[in-house]
Each structure stands twice: as structure tokens, then as C-alpha cells.
Amino acid sequence: MxxxxxxxxxxxxxxxxxxxxxxxxxxxxxxxxxxxxxxxxxxxxxxxxxxxxxxxxxxxxxxxxxxxxxxxxxxxxxxxxxxxxxxxxxxxxxxxxxxxxxxxxxxxxxxxxxxxxxxxxxxxxxxxxxxxxxxxxxxxxxNEEDVTQIFGKADENHFYLGNPLEMDQVPINVNLDRFIERSSGVFGKSGTGKSFITRTLLSGIVKSRKASCLIFDMHNDYGWGIQNEHGQTYKGLQQLFDSNHINVITLDKKTSLARGDRADGELYISYDAIEPEDIAMLAGVLALSDVQVNALYFLRRRLGKNWFKKLLSDQEQDQNELDEFIEQGDLIKSSLGAIQRKFELFRNMKFLKEHVSDDFIEILFQKLNSGTSIVLEFGTYDNSLAAYMFVANYLTRRIHERYVSAKNKAFGKRGEDPNPLMIVIEEAHKFLTPELSQHTIFGIIARELRKYNVTLLVVDQRPSGIDDEVMSQIGTRVTCLLDNESDIRAVFSGVSGAGALREVLARLDTQQQALIMGHAVPMPVVIRTREYGPKLYAEINQQTSSSQTAKHKAEQAKTDLFG
Ligand SMILES: Nc1ncnc2c1ncn2[C@@H]1O[C@H](COP(=O)(O)OP(=O)(O)OP(=O)(O)O)[C@@H](O)[C@H]1O
Ligand SMILES: [Mg+2]
Structure with missing residues (x-):
């Protein structure tokens, strides 16, 4: 009773x-x-x-x-x-x-x-x-109190990214420390707002200085101003931040100048720095067979660092040298011919030069390690997947190498821990197919988690093309509308209780809505992405100017190495 x-x-x-x-x-x-x-x-x-x-x-x-x-x-x-x-x-x-x-x-x-x-x-x-x-x-x-209780208040580490459905006044804040701690992804079909949400996230990360970002900006979406399909203009990251926070480096100065953009520097790659590994990843794009890829390694071994130059050379003497390999039976004539035909495309990449005196890798590493984020603008190469993959692979391999060595030195107490780095790539599924991800740098970075302070932010419209094992390492997934079954399955792979959220994902609005789940949020949430516009600019402006007085590592790198 x-x-x-x-x-x-x-x-x-x-x-x-x-x-x-x-x-x-x-x-x-x-x-x-x-x-x-x-x-x-x-x-x-x-x-x-x-x-x-x-x-x-x-x-x-x-x-x-x-x-x-x-x-x-x-x-x-x-x-x-x-x-x-x-x-x-x-x-x-x-x-x-x-x-x-x-x-x-x-x-x-x-x-x-x-x-x-x-x-x-x-x-x-x-x-x-x-x-x-x-x-x-x-x-x-x-209600608002419930949401705040879960997502925390906006502060240095919690960045306001959008609002829950039907709760326009309630902010959803993403935990930035956790976002950069593991590799993350922004997915969604074309035109759903991936670039906008990525730019918003990047502005939060750059502002917080929690990581430096190396942004491979294939479609010129992030660096300088952008115009949308209705002619409306939006600020790029360079207009939001000073040169201590962001540097825009271009591969195509001419186009940058023609558009009135202010590039902080140009980047060139020297023929003799190119290794077969830089090209092997492009095998799919260049349609290089296994035999042809092996031939590249052979040529590098026999010709030394001039192998690439000799393959592109018009000089008779160079061609004779190559022909000798055929005569000796080391190379097949048709393979060499095919390689040279396929390499023609490198001639159009004006950022490749026979000789480059600056050590751009060192310059980039110093900038990134001192807290400055880099946007690499592709200018006129914005439609060239080969140029994009080549440059992203070339730079990432070398910068990652520098991070590994800096981290190892820090382990041995012979140096400082390198500043966390987040590498941003678009069209990620081209880099992370099951075949490529096993032995290429992007797969390695995704798999080694944060061992060397380097993580990825992959932006992609076809997550089903990404290796399952890599997908399972993606800590935070920001997903705009997807309607292809296999893509939906891919973004939920390895997420417990995912089945229930499928319907949620399939019903998102066609623009500016996203389902966020994983490491950086305590529970999955559907947001309407915050407006990328004057309010956000003002907020960034206010906070970065107040942090100007703070002592930043970046100050050390003030000397404009690209001057
Ligand atoms: N947060 C936002 N603030 C303002 N406008 C937005 C926002 N998100 C999306 N939009 C609108 O949606 C359009 C498409 O967004 P966006 O260019 O980011 O798509 P996308 O997914 O990157 O497309 P694609 O795959 O073609 O690159 C933008 O041009 C803009 O008009
Ligand atoms: Mg885009």
C-alpha cells in the first residue's frame, strides 16, 4: 500500500x-x-x-x-x-x-x-x-535549453554552424577540437551547399587557430570572393582574414590577376622534383596501365631526377637516350609512346617548370606549422582533374613527410610538436577509391588517425566511391541531401543506429540543410546551415581583431616568404 x-x-x-x-x-x-x-x-x-x-x-x-x-x-x-x-x-x-x-x-x-x-x-x-x-x-x-544542454554554448571551441529544424533562434555548435581531431567529411549531391558549409566550417577553424588548413581549392570556392547562381557575391576566406590567418597561393597568376584577386604568392613545381609516385596515383585519370606505371619507375631509376624532363623533351638527344632502352629490350616501344602521349597534358600545366629555385615545400610547411592556413587556387585548371590530383598528391606527400619528421623529433624531445594540420580535398572519391587508398598518401592519412597531427577534410558528392575502410575512419560526417542509395549507405557505414536516420537524410531540403553526426557532435542533428553572409563576416571580424593582440605563433612567420 x-x-x-x-x-x-x-x-x-x-x-x-x-x-x-x-x-x-x-x-x-x-x-x-x-x-x-x-x-x-x-x-x-x-x-x-x-x-x-x-x-x-x-x-x-x-x-x-x-x-x-x-x-x-x-x-x-x-x-x-x-x-x-x-x-x-x-x-x-x-x-x-x-x-x-x-x-x-x-x-x-x-x-x-x-x-x-x-x-x-x-x-x-x-x-x-x-x-x-x-x-x-x-x-x-x-526547447532551447535542451539543445544548449546537449550542444553547449558558443565559445572558443564551440562554433555555431546552424540551427535545428523549426528552431531558428537556437544555435547548434560544433566542437572544433573534436572536429579536427579525426578526419572529417562533407558530403551531398551537387548544389546542396557543400562548399558553403565547408567555407563556414573553415572560417570557424581558421578563426580558432586550432589547426592550419591546407585547402586544395579546385573550383576557386574558398580563397577569394564567390558569386552564386543568382549573381549574389560572397566573401572568400582571404577577405575575412588577414594574411597571418590565410594566404592564397595560386597556380595560375594570370587568371587570379584577371579576376582582380589578390594572391599572396604563386606556386611552381620543378620537373626534377617529380617522382613516379606523384604520377602513379593519376593512373586512372591518365589511363596508364600497370606496365606503363612500372616503366615510370624504371625510367626514374635509370635516368635519375631528369626522367620527367626527358620524357617531355623535344631534344633529339633525349629521345635517343629513351630509344636505347627499347633497343636493349628494357622498355616496349608502344608503352613509351603511350606514356609520352599521355604526358603531353603536363605541358599545359604552366606551374610545372624545368627549374624552380624556391623551396616551396619548406615555405608551405613553415607557414602551416606557424598557424597560417593556405588556400591553393587552381585558377584556369579548375576543370582539370589531372592537375588537381597531381598537385594535391605532390604537395600532400611532401608536407606529410615533413610532419612525420617534425613529430618524430618532438617524440625524441628534439623539437616542438607540429601545429595540427587539416588537409581539405574536393572530389575525394577520386583519391580514396579502394584501389588507391591502400597505398596513396590520402588513404594513409585517413588511416593513421592523428598520429602525426595531420587529418583530412574530404568534400565529396559520391561517398560510395570512397574505400569503406577510409569511410569508417571519418570521425565527423556533415551530410547534405543525398539520394543515391549506395551513397546514403556509405555515409552511414560504421554509425550505430544509422538505419533510423536514413529517412532523415533522404528528406533533407535540397539546399542548406545537413545532417551532422559523429565525433564533433554529441548526437546526430539536422541543421539548417547558418547563412553565410554579413552577420558571419561581422562575427569573424570582431573576434579576429580582438585576438590580434594575442600572441600567435604565426607572428613569427610574418616575413612574407612569398613576397
Ligand atoms: N549557408 C549558406 N548560406 C547562403 N547560401 C547558401 C548556403 N548554403 C547553400 N547556399 C546556396 O546554395 C547554393 C549551392 O551551394 P554550394 O555551391 O555550396 O553547393 P555544392 O554542394 O558545393 O555544389 P557543387 O557540388 O556543384 O560544388 C549556393 O550557391 C547558395 O546560393
Ligand atoms: Mg561545391
Missing amino acids: NKTSDLETFSDESNTDETLLNTRIGTIIDGSLSKGLTVKLDSGEVPGSMIEQIAVGRYVVVQGLTNTRFFCIVTDVALAHNNPYIETNPPDTNDKYSIEIYRSTLSYGIVNIAPMLVLEKNDKKPKPVKTIPTHFSIVSQA
């Missing part, structure tokens, strides 16, 4: 305390931890209207019986009724009176919700769910 009254008192306090709850939407009637919970919706102000206000991706809160609060995400919406008769004999649509009676008594809405986090009595921080709320627990819409 006593026990019952205890329970009544307890449940009275916890389960029906409407002050804890916001807008109530229904009660739990069924479910499991693995498959999610079923909520019977209240009928709403106008009977039956509630269901039309609940969209997949929204946050709801369930008040448990033992003073626990479960944070959940809506994953599906359905109609239900408790009388099979109404399916065969629905009321006459003109009979408003009967319809209202049916809606308030026989039919109701159902939503499925996936429980993600739970806040237990006396705890300040929510934990991952291991159990579920009991039958008839009250479900309500999450």
Missing part, C-alpha cells in the same frame, strides 16, 4: 511535471532501444493536426519515470487507427462532423523516434542511451 503511494508520489513529481516539458506532442506506446520508440501523437488543437507539424529530423524530449530525460530525434511519421472498419468505410469527405469525430476518437498519428542521449537525475551532461523510457512517458518538443 505504502509502496503504491510512493510510486504515485514519485510519478506525480517526475512524469507529469509540465514545467519541465515544452509543447507536448504525445506519449510512448511501444518500442525498443535498437528499433526506436513509437509515440502516439496527441490529436492537436484541431483534431488530427499534430502529425502535420512533426517533421523527420526534429528533436523531441521524453520525460522518463525515474527523473531521466531522453533526447531523441524523429525518424518517421505514420498514420494509424484503432478500427479496421474505417479503412473500408472512411467517412464522407463532405461530412465534416463525422470526420472530426473519427479524427478525435478512431484515428491518430504515430511517430518513430530514435533515443540518442539521456540526462539522468543530478547529472549535468547527457550520456549515450542504454535503456529506454517506460510506457506512456510524455513526449514533447525540445
Whole structure:
């Protein structure tokens, strides 16, 4: 007897305390931890209207019986009724009176919700769910306080990236330390806002100085100003930050100048620095066969560092030297011919020069290590996948090597830990196919996690093309709309409870909405990406100017090495 009254008192306090709850939407009637919970919706102000206000991706809160609060995400919406008769004999649509009676008594809405986090009595921080709320627990819409409790307030480490659905005033903040701690990805089909969300994230990271970014800007999206399809212009990173924070280096000075961009420097690659490994990765793009790739290694071995120059050379003497290998039976004539034909494309890459005196790798490494992020603009090469992959691979291999050696020195207490580096690549699936990712630098970086302070930010519209093993190492996944089944499967690979979120992903708006899950957020969340525009510029401006007085490592690298 006593026990019952205890329970009544307890449940009275916890389960029906409407002050804890916001807008109530229904009660739990069924479910499991693995498959999610079923909520019977209240009928709403106008009977039956509630269901039309609940969209997949929204946050709801369930008040448990033992003073626990479960944070959940809506994953599906359905109609239900408790009388099979109404399916065969629905009321006459003109009979408003009967319809209202049916809606308030026989039919109701159902939503499925996936429980993600739970806040237990006396705890300040929510934990991952291991159990579920009991039958008839009250479900309500999450409010600002709930969201802040989960995502924290915006501060040096929490960057405001967007707002949850239907909660325009509530910021969702991404944990930047965690974002850069492991490789991350931005996915979504073309035109969904990948570049905009990436630029927003980059502005947060550059501002925070938590990592230097080396951005391979294939489509000239990040460095200087951009114009969208409606002619609206947006600031690039260089316009948001001073040259201590961002340097734009161009591969094509002419185009940069013609567009009125202010490049901080140019980059050239010397013929004699090129190694067969720099080209082997392009085998797919150049259609080089295995025999041809092996021939490159042979030529390098026999001709030394001039191998590349000799392959491109018009000099008779060089050609004779190559022909000798054919005569000696070391090379097949057709292979050499094919290689030389395919190498013709390198002649159009004006950033390749026979001789380059500056040590650009050293310059880039110094800048990155001292906290300055670099945007590498491709200018007129924006449509050349070969140029993009070649340069990204060439630089990343060498910069990574420098990081490995700096890190090893730091281990041996002979130097400082290198500044964290995040390498940003677009069209990532071209670099990270199952065949390539095993032995190329990008696969290595993704797999070695953060061992040498280098991580990747991959931006891609075809995540299904990325090696599964690499995908499973992607810590934070920011995913805009995807509609291809295999792409959807790929972004969820290795994510527990992913099944429930598929519907959420498939229903995102075609622009400016994203599902964020993984390392940098405590629970998956659908956001409307914050507007990339004057408000964000002002915020960045304000914060970077106030941090100018702070002592930055970058100050040491003030001497403009590219001058
Ligand atoms: N956060 C945002 N603020 C303002 N506009 C945005 C935002 N996100 C997306 N947009 C709008 O959506 C359009 C497409 O975005 P974006 O160029 O980033 O797509 P994308 O996914 O990178 O496309 P693609 O695959 O073709 O490169 C932009 O031109 C812009 O008009
Ligand atoms: Mg883009």
C-alpha cells in the first residue's frame, strides 16, 4: 500500500511535471532501444493536426519515470487507427462532423523516434542511451535549453554552424577540437551547399587557430570572393582574414590577376622534383596501365631526377637516350609512346617548370606549422582533374613527410610538436577509391588517425566511391541531401543506429540543410546551415581583431616568404 503511494508520489513529481516539458506532442506506446520508440501523437488543437507539424529530423524530449530525460530525434511519421472498419468505410469527405469525430476518437498519428542521449537525475551532461523510457512517458518538443544542454554554448571551441529544424533562434555548435581531431567529411549531391558549409566550417577553424588548413581549392570556392547562381557575391576566406590567418597561393597568376584577386604568392613545381609516385596515383585519370606505371619507375631509376624532363623533351638527344632502352629490350616501344602521349597534358600545366629555385615545400610547411592556413587556387585548371590530383598528391606527400619528421623529433624531445594540420580535398572519391587508398598518401592519412597531427577534410558528392575502410575512419560526417542509395549507405557505414536516420537524410531540403553526426557532435542533428553572409563576416571580424593582440605563433612567420 505504502509502496503504491510512493510510486504515485514519485510519478506525480517526475512524469507529469509540465514545467519541465515544452509543447507536448504525445506519449510512448511501444518500442525498443535498437528499433526506436513509437509515440502516439496527441490529436492537436484541431483534431488530427499534430502529425502535420512533426517533421523527420526534429528533436523531441521524453520525460522518463525515474527523473531521466531522453533526447531523441524523429525518424518517421505514420498514420494509424484503432478500427479496421474505417479503412473500408472512411467517412464522407463532405461530412465534416463525422470526420472530426473519427479524427478525435478512431484515428491518430504515430511517430518513430530514435533515443540518442539521456540526462539522468543530478547529472549535468547527457550520456549515450542504454535503456529506454517506460510506457506512456510524455513526449514533447525540445526547447532551447535542451539543445544548449546537449550542444553547449558558443565559445572558443564551440562554433555555431546552424540551427535545428523549426528552431531558428537556437544555435547548434560544433566542437572544433573534436572536429579536427579525426578526419572529417562533407558530403551531398551537387548544389546542396557543400562548399558553403565547408567555407563556414573553415572560417570557424581558421578563426580558432586550432589547426592550419591546407585547402586544395579546385573550383576557386574558398580563397577569394564567390558569386552564386543568382549573381549574389560572397566573401572568400582571404577577405575575412588577414594574411597571418590565410594566404592564397595560386597556380595560375594570370587568371587570379584577371579576376582582380589578390594572391599572396604563386606556386611552381620543378620537373626534377617529380617522382613516379606523384604520377602513379593519376593512373586512372591518365589511363596508364600497370606496365606503363612500372616503366615510370624504371625510367626514374635509370635516368635519375631528369626522367620527367626527358620524357617531355623535344631534344633529339633525349629521345635517343629513351630509344636505347627499347633497343636493349628494357622498355616496349608502344608503352613509351603511350606514356609520352599521355604526358603531353603536363605541358599545359604552366606551374610545372624545368627549374624552380624556391623551396616551396619548406615555405608551405613553415607557414602551416606557424598557424597560417593556405588556400591553393587552381585558377584556369579548375576543370582539370589531372592537375588537381597531381598537385594535391605532390604537395600532400611532401608536407606529410615533413610532419612525420617534425613529430618524430618532438617524440625524441628534439623539437616542438607540429601545429595540427587539416588537409581539405574536393572530389575525394577520386583519391580514396579502394584501389588507391591502400597505398596513396590520402588513404594513409585517413588511416593513421592523428598520429602525426595531420587529418583530412574530404568534400565529396559520391561517398560510395570512397574505400569503406577510409569511410569508417571519418570521425565527423556533415551530410547534405543525398539520394543515391549506395551513397546514403556509405555515409552511414560504421554509425550505430544509422538505419533510423536514413529517412532523415533522404528528406533533407535540397539546399542548406545537413545532417551532422559523429565525433564533433554529441548526437546526430539536422541543421539548417547558418547563412553565410554579413552577420558571419561581422562575427569573424570582431573576434579576429580582438585576438590580434594575442600572441600567435604565426607572428613569427610574418616575413612574407612569398613576397
Ligand atoms: N549557408 C549558406 N548560406 C547562403 N547560401 C547558401 C548556403 N548554403 C547553400 N547556399 C546556396 O546554395 C547554393 C549551392 O551551394 P554550394 O555551391 O555550396 O553547393 P555544392 O554542394 O558545393 O555544389 P557543387 O557540388 O556543384 O560544388 C549556393 O550557391 C547558395 O546560393
Ligand atoms: Mg561545391
